[in-house]
Amino acid sequence: MDLVGPLEKTTWGHQYRLVVLDYATQYPKAVPLRNTASNTIAKELMGMFARVGLAKEILTDQGTPFLSKLMRDLCVLLHIHTLRTLVYQRQTDGLVERFNQTLKVMIRKVVSRDGKDWDTLLPYLMFAIQEVPQASTEFSPFE
Template identity: 35%
Template sequence: MPVADLTGPFSLLVVDAVGPLPETERGNKYILVFVDYFTRWAEAFAVGALDSITFVDAMVNGVVSRHGVPSRLLSDNGRNFTSDVAKSFYQTLGIKKLFGAAYHPQTQGLVERFNGTLIGMLRMHVDEAQTDWDVYLPRVLFAYRTAYHEALGDTPFFMLYGRDPVLPLDVAFLNLGKKWKSNEVAQY
């Protein structure tokens, strides 16, 4: 994987799908997962289907509208990522599309590891029927994004925003002092 070519956040994004999971009351059965190689920032969207239109919609409304267009996108060879609709989307936005080797999920190892972490975290919150996992998805993502990653030496949140988040406990204990790790943009 050409991780040496990382130029900054969202220069290389990897996408994968989790599921099918137990269907929620809102009709969701899958999670579309996007992980940025540079910051380890993860986006995950509960969806009812894994078709190309759903993928493009999640990409536009959940990734591009928040973080801009990634330079490169890595995925497996799933039809939702290889269809004419998807190819047109990549071409229109100038995204260089990369595919992992067939039957070799290690190519997308970063997102595969995240998927395991995500499912484990969701299991701690869901009800017995496991039909409310989509309700907890945003909170679980926040916990992941604000957790220390040894490989990064920091949190995905800090890597993306250059500061630590204000956590609910900070507000509860009035621990709101600015604690910038670096006062210089160049150090970021």
């Protein structure tokens, strides 16, 4: 799991992206956020868990929102084991970092000149990504 931003502030006030990637299926999810408050992230995670089920483990960097008491309590309550990347060792979370770069390139190709519509285009880009078979699994994340 990763946070990207601050980005160009959109018409809807989004300035960040929460990126969650299932390492087993490589199913990615990216959602626009107005802020990086722990309660905002927890709410988005609960929405994801309601759709796809609980994670057994979550790997994040040392970002403040991921280290908050709320996030720790949420993970304890849901029996989710938390793993943290080492500072200056971003390659530990390489799959998410590569996905972030891919998504960044895709957004640049379709976003308007002022860059204020990336949040409205995000669901369409995610659909396109989720339909493509992954080399490592030979299946699309949707499968």
